[in-house]
Amino acid sequence: MRNVQRLQPHKAIAMAVTIAIFAAIGITSGCINDKSWQKYSGMIWHTTWHITYLGDQDMLTDVIDTLKILEHSISAFDSTSTVSRINKQESGLVDAHFSNVYNMSKKIHKISNGMFDPTLSRLIEAWGFGKTHTVSPDTARIEELLASTGIDKTWIEDGILFKSSPEIEFNFSALAKGYGVDVASRVLTERGCNNHMVEIGGEVACHGTNPEGKRWRIRIDTPEEEYLRATYGENNMPAIHETIIVELNNEGLATSGNYRNFHTSPGRPFGHTISAKTGRPILTDILSASVIAPTCMEADAAATACMAMGSSDGMAMLLEEGLAGAFILNTGEVIYNEKMKEHMIK
Numbered sequence: 122m123r124n125v126q127r128l129q130p131h132k133a134i135a136m137a138v139t140i141a142i143f144a145a146i147g148i149t150s151g152c153i154n155d156k157s158w159q160k161y162s163g164m165i166w167h168t169t170w171h172i173t174y175l176g177d178q179d180m181l182t183d184v185i186d187t188l189k190i191l192e193h194s195i196s197a198f199d200s201t202s203t204v205s206r207i208n209k210q211e212s213g214l215v216d217a218h219f220s221n222v223y224n225m226s227k228k229i230h231k232i233s234n235g236m237f238d239p240t241l242s243r244l245i246e247a248w249g250f251g252k253t254h255t256v257s258p259d260t261a262r263i264e265e266l267l268a269s270t271g272i273d274k275t276w277i278e279d280g281i282l283f284k285s286s287p288e289i290e291f292n293f294s295a296l297a298k299g300y301g302v303d304v305a306s307r308v309l310t311e312r313g314c315n316n317h318m319v320e321i322g323g324e325v326a327c328h329g330t331n332p333e334g335k336r337w338r339i340r341i342d343t344p345e346e347e348y349l350r351a352t353y354g355e356n357n358m359p360a361i362h363e364t365i366i367v368e369l370n371n372e373g374l375a376t377s378g379n380y381r382n383f384h385t386s387p388g389r390p391f392g393h394t395i396s397a398k399t400g401r402p403i404l405t406d407i408l409s410a411s412v413i414a415p416t417c418m419e420a421d422a423a424a425t426a427c428m429a430m431g432s433s434d435g436m437a438m439l440l441e442e443g444l445a446g447a448f449i450l451n452t453g454e455v456i457y458n459e460k461m462k463e464h465m466i467k
Contacts, residue, residue, distance in 0.1 A: 174317035242290035267400035299421025373417025378409035
């Protein structure tokens with residue numbers, strides 16, 4: 122592929138959705154302009170979150186309150202949310218948060234030739250990656266479920282979402298965490314906090330500088346061995362070594378990979394990436410995809426699209442959009458484009 126660099130397995134750079142902050146930082150020690158470094162972590166949306174920022178302690182309350190409002194808009198796990206209400210009817214009034222993730226979904230759907238689609242909700246449920254987390258008999262009627270998908274069969278007009286069929290249901294989980302990161306980051310920025318890092322479930326946004334006064338450095342860890350062993354066998358696991366470290370400034374980073382959410386039975390393991398074309402779990406040559414974009418939401422959606430598209434089409438899409446990308450392949454080999462190389466720390 123043009124402008125794509127490759128590393129052989131023995132030199133492979135390991136990547137995964139779990140991130141770690143590379144710089145050692147001292148929290149709440151010393152003040153700058155009557156503000157100090159704050160660091161918090163916890164659980165949200167069935168995953169972990171971390172936040173580090175230079176500001177007042179009460180800024181965290183604003184962040185949490187805003188994320189609760191967001192959850193009530195786009196969470197499929199909240200039966201009273203906007204998306205849950207829309208899923209039950211043919212049309213309905215939507216809020217700004219819903220519109221934001223919907224519009225980004227439309228964009229990524231278009232540039233991925235339809236491989237990214239947030240209307241796969243019923244298929245996600247059928248394959249056991251929804252609220253019940255159990256595979257249902259609905260997998261026997263995939264074609265029927267597939268017929269009731271397609272974001273291109275929906276539209277928003279004057280703040281009202283319309284669907285060509287009431288059977289179409291949305292699930293924005295492929296970009297919700299990334300959008301949540303952006304929303305939290307925007308709250309801090311609006312409070313005058315220009316130096317911060319926000320991470321939710323492995324998706325991250327960094328602005329300004331870290332407590333050492335340098336650009337934020339993010340290390341992306343190796344995939345979990347459980348999935349590799351279950352999928353490839355003990356003797357055929359991809360040889361993955363070393364790590365990749367990137368610098369971020371006013372950008373979002375997201376990594377998508379099946380190894381964090383998969384089923385081991387019956388038969389061969391299958392991950393949560395569902396093909397919008399076949400309605401079935403898809404396994405391409407990409408083990409994980411990492412994308413850096415102006416917003417974490419865009420990075421999140423693009424990384425998911427790449428997982429479904431495969432390395433050739435996925436990298437071509439990123440190159441066309443000017444986004445930084447790196448894939449670790451099922452051979453252990455890593456490829457990355459020039460945009461990603463500009464962020465990498467040797």
